[in-house]
Amino acid sequence: MNLSGRPLTSLSLPPATRLLSGPGSGPLEFTHPRYCVTLPEDTHVAALVANVTALHNTGAGVRYSITGGNRDGLFTIQKHNGLITLAAALDYETHAHHELVVAAEASGVLVHALVLVRVLDVNDNPPYFVTSDLKATVIEEDDRDLPLPLAKVEAHDRDLVDQGRLHYSVAGDGVDGFAANDVFFAVDATTGQLLQVRRRVEKRVEVKGRNEQGRGNQREAKR
Ligand SMILES: [Ca+2]
Ligand SMILES: [Ca+2]
The missing domain is CATH 2.60.40.60 (Cadherins)
Structure with a gap:
């Protein structure tokens, strides 16, 4: 697993990213507007995918959820700490990319970030x-x-x-x-x-x- 957590440039942003938060955008902010992760398709279920973090300027507790892109329920997030883990097996031959929308909520403020998951092919099919x-x-x-x-x-x-x-x-x-x-x-x-x-x-x-x-x-x- 390679969890880079690096932000992308604004040139690649789709229109939906106007909803995303980032440093300096408000009282509640994700540490990155997007997180990039690369996983081989044989990554075991329950493995860590990413750890997203949002901070409220009053220190209020943050609750996390996945609000989009969770095709087939492959990913799950722990609502109190932002840990995203694999809930079912990946399959490169079915979907080589996943784009999750994660939400953070604190003190009535809701912000979003993207988690981009790239799946690497593994030899898991016989000829x-x-x-x-x-x-x-x-x-x-x-x-x-x-x-x-x-x-x-x-x-x-x-x-x-x-x-x-x-x-x-x-x-x-x-x-x-x-x-x-x-x-x-x-x-x-x-x-x-x-x-x-x-x-x-x-x-x-x-x-x-x-x-x-x-x-x-x-x-x-x-x-
Ligand atoms: Ca394969
Ligand atoms: Ca093969």
């Missing part, structure tokens, strides 16, 4: 195949045109961090238990192209797609 029912036919004892393309598998991954980084591998009869130079089937790790590389008739091979953390899925190509 999935978009091709299905792969079938390839090979001719027994035919060793012409080897390596022979049999089928091409394609997998996708919802994680931005895995875009273009999927690796394909193949397992099953004709692969398992064979040295790398003796296998009968191979797959291009980058393109998903399944190849027959030696002469043999096999009933089933299995192609796997995985990301950098080894999370994966599998697909069979049957004869």
